[in-house]
Amino acid sequence: MQTIIPTPFAGVIAAVVLMCATAFTPVTWANDEAGKLLFLKGAAPACAICHTLEAAGAAGAVGPSMNELQPDAARVLNALKNGIGQMPAYTSLTPEQMKILSEYVAKASRE
Numbered sequence: 001m002q003t004i005i006p007t008p009f010a011g012v013i014a015a016v017v018l019m020c021a022t023a024f025t026p027v028t029w030a031n032d033e034a035g036k037l038l039f040l041k042g043a044a045p046a047c048a049i050c051h052t053l054e055a056a057g058a059a060g061a062v063g064p065s066m067n068e069l070q071p072d073a074a075r076v077l078n079a080l081k082n083g084i085g086q087m088p089a090y091t092s093l094t095p096e097q098m099k100i101l102s103e104y105v106a107k108a109s110r111e
């Protein structure tokens with residue numbers, strides 16, 4: 001179900017998806033797709049390396065499974081802004097990207 005995109009194109013696709021997400025903010029599926037891409041590839045290092053999130057097809061085992069933790073958006077946002085334990089702070093993400101990613105993780109972890 002999940003399409004594997006060669007790495008050189010992933011950044012471009014993520015940028016395009018994010019631009020769409022910004023232009024059509026009320027369209028929730030666009031934010032869901034943008035959030036998924038951020039989780040899988042957009043954020044560096046990718047969340048998927050360390051965390052399991054079944055809805056995104058991620059199976060990382062360094063950090064806690066998002067499906068078990070089911071954090072709310074505020075908890076994800078806090079981890080992104082400040083880092084926690086071995087997890088780095090994601091200062092390169094824009095506030096809008098952090099919001100999209102946090103809301104996506106909160107929602108997708110409950111699917």
Ligand code: HEC
Binds near residue numbers: 045050062076085
């Ligand atoms: C290098 C591995 C690594 C990466 C990459 C990583 N994390 Fe984490 N993450 C961890 C570890 C380890 C913990 C547990 C930290 C602790 O409790 O000491 C954690 C904890 C968390 C928590 C729980 C915070 C809390 O309040 O308990 C959330 C939510 C989270 N990560 C989301 C993300 C997201 C979203 C990304 C991508 C932007 C990400 N992580 C990237 C390793 C990572």
